[in-house]
Amino acid sequence: MSLIVDRNLPLRNTFSLRRKRTPSKAPSAFSETVSTITLGLPALVAFALLWEIAPRAGWINALFFPPLSQVLAVLWEMIVSGQLADHIGISLQRAAIGFLLAVVTAVPLGFLMGRYSLFEKASDFLVQTLRNTSQFALLPVFILVLGIGEASKIAITFYAAVFFLLINTIVGVKSVDPLLVKAARSMGTSDWDLFKKVIFPSAIPSIVAGARLGVKTSLFSVIAAEMLAAQSGIGYLIQNSSLMLETDCMYAGILTLTIIGLLLNYLLVAGERRATHWRGSGESGPN
Amino acid sequence: MERIAVSAVRKSFNLKPGQTVTVDGVTSSRIAVLDGVDLTIDSGEFITLVGPSGSGKSVLLDVIAGLTEATSGVARIDGVEVTKPHARTAYVFQQYALFPWRTALQNVEYALEVRGVPAAERRERAKDFLHLFGLKGFEDRFPSQLSGGMQQRVAIARALSTDPQVLLMDEPFAALDAQTRDILQSELLRIWEQIKTTVVFVTHSIDEAIYLADRVVVMTARPASVKEIVTIDLPRPRDLDIRNSEAFNAYRGRVWESLRDEVGKAQRDWTLASTYAN
Known part of the structure; x- marks a missing residue:
């Protein structure tokens, strides 16, 4: 699945911590997590200290880089006032709607393309062309056609997620073991049952891996769209604070995004592990 | 005949x-x-x-x-x-052909499931057949958690569960391996002599x-x-x-x-x- 690269993400957002491959067995996964934390913590603490000390000592301009404590104080204020929750809520809502629309579109389409070669041949060229058109390049088009309201932001998240899901569904459907299909047919499985009980379950790990990437790109795309054209959402918060030179507010927004990204990633990894728990060796999908 | x-x-x-x-x-x-x-x-x-x-x-x-x-x-x-x-007619393959996302019990149930046997009844039958092949206690294992010999036992149990x-x-x-093969041959004969x-x-x-x-x-x-x-x-x-x-x-x-x-x-x-x- 080497075709999946987060190449469309704005640079700003790519600094969120990349998850290392999760090992398979539960006990070692736990100790692995512990050692990741204990070994990884010093670097993180050093980074936080630098962020705090550098502007205070005058090494860098405090207007552009306010100390971490100041950022956290603003963040806390925004949490208490409920302002942050509103922004998070609207961003997540946009991403979720776009993502769910992508699932509903991509999974059935992927099944058809993966199963019927004629259908795939007929649609592959179009899909490849669309897939390689950046969703950000299309944002002006979405705005022209759908207006600056919710629809254009949902459209960009849909567009961002749909191809990850589509391609991984196709890969999953195609990689079904022919022997399992043969065995199922020998037991008198109907066509519908074959889809439901054999092809779909064997495609699930791949679909879930695609969904994981799709969720992330959905969220990042909505942030970018909000920076360009919105009156609410985390992206708007970051962009607007930057324009107003409220840099502490801006960093609070960026920090929020990082935390959401981290939480989402852990959630998705856990979801993926659950969906593939029957696998003896826990080969995980692409990151 | x-x-x-x-x-x-x-x-x-x-x-x-x-x-x-x-x-x-x-x-x-x-x-x-x-x-x-x-x-x-x-x-x-x-x-x-x-x-x-x-x-x-x-x-x-x-x-x-x-x-x-x-x-x-x-x-x-x-x-x-x-x-x-x-x-x-039932078919048993060299490579077992078990569904990896189903437990041993669910695999045996599959053949009955697509035939529309009610859930409770097929669970009972599937259990009986697993027990017949000495797989009591392994009902909830996934194929990846079973040895080759056990997987093939599950596959044969699945085949026989429909009374072919x-x-x-x-x-x-x-x-x-040779020893497992010997054991399974004898088991197959023992069961075949009962069901003919x-x-x-x-x-x-x-x-x-x-x-x-x-x-x-x-x-x-x-x-x-x-x-x-x-x-x-x-x-x-x-x-x-x-x-x-x-x-x-x-x-x-x-x-x-x-x-x-x-x-x-x-x-x-x-x-x-x-x-x-x-």
Whole structure:
């Protein structure tokens, strides 16, 4: 699945911590997590200290880089006032709607393309062309056609997620073991049952891996769209604070995004592990 | 009573575009795998098929299973021509073919599930069959958590759970180690003696063929037809020691005699064997 690269993400957002491959067995996964934390913590603490000390000592301009404590104080204020929750809520809502629309579109389409070669041949060229058109390049088009309201932001998240899901569904459907299909047919499985009980379950790990990437790109795309054209959402918060030179507010927004990204990633990894728990060796999908 | 009747079954496959084969100086894009197979199997009989690798034994099973159509000729079960998988036919594969996302119990249940057996009833039946194969306590294991021998036990339990009249087995023990193979052969015989279903069992092992069978069918090299049928007149129930007996030795010699030329022929054109499926 080497075709999946987060190449469309704005640079700003790519600094969120990349998850290392999760090992398979539960006990070692736990100790692995512990050692990741204990070994990884010093670097993180050093980074936080630098962020705090550098502007205070005058090494860098405090207007552009306010100390971490100041950022956290603003963040806390925004949490208490409920302002942050509103922004998070609207961003997540946009991403979720776009993502769910992508699932509903991509999974059935992927099944058809993966199963019927004629259908795939007929649609592959179009899909490849669309897939390689950046969703950000299309944002002006979405705005022209759908207006600056919710629809254009949902459209960009849909567009961002749909191809990850589509391609991984196709890969999953195609990689079904022919022997399992043969065995199922020998037991008198109907066509519908074959889809439901054999092809779909064997495609699930791949679909879930695609969904994981799709969720992330959905969220990042909505942030970018909000920076360009919105009156609410985390992206708007970051962009607007930057324009107003409220840099502490801006960093609070960026920090929020990082935390959401981290939480989402852990959630998705856990979801993926659950969906593939029957696998003896826990080969995980692409990151 | 006659259960399976295979008459004049021929099967040939189209090669992939651009591939050709040359047989006796004639170049063709089709390859003949079965060349007029005639075989009649009685109800409750245990038949083993032996033949060189790539001789089309598996294809013959697929024809009887209704998974592939014969190019000409017919296979009948109880007088009815087989055109699609028969509800009373079960198939066991060399590579187990268990659904990896289903537990052992759920795998056995599958065959009953697609037949519309109610949930409670199929769970009971599936459990009974797992227990019959000594898999009590392993119901909730996934295939990846079971040894090869256990996985094949699950697959056989799944096949038998539907109470098949015909059990087709395609080298079911070939991927197992020698000891596990011995154990499973004996288990299969023990259970078969209780249910007396009709078994068609493909194997490469002459010993396995003789030990299990009422009749050993020796196939020719591809394109395959029946070369010779050896009736195994050994008393049942059989135990593994029978393989050291005088009579068993005689059968071994006889089957090998019949098979030897065919294996030689098959080896001469083994390069061709890799160009088609199965």
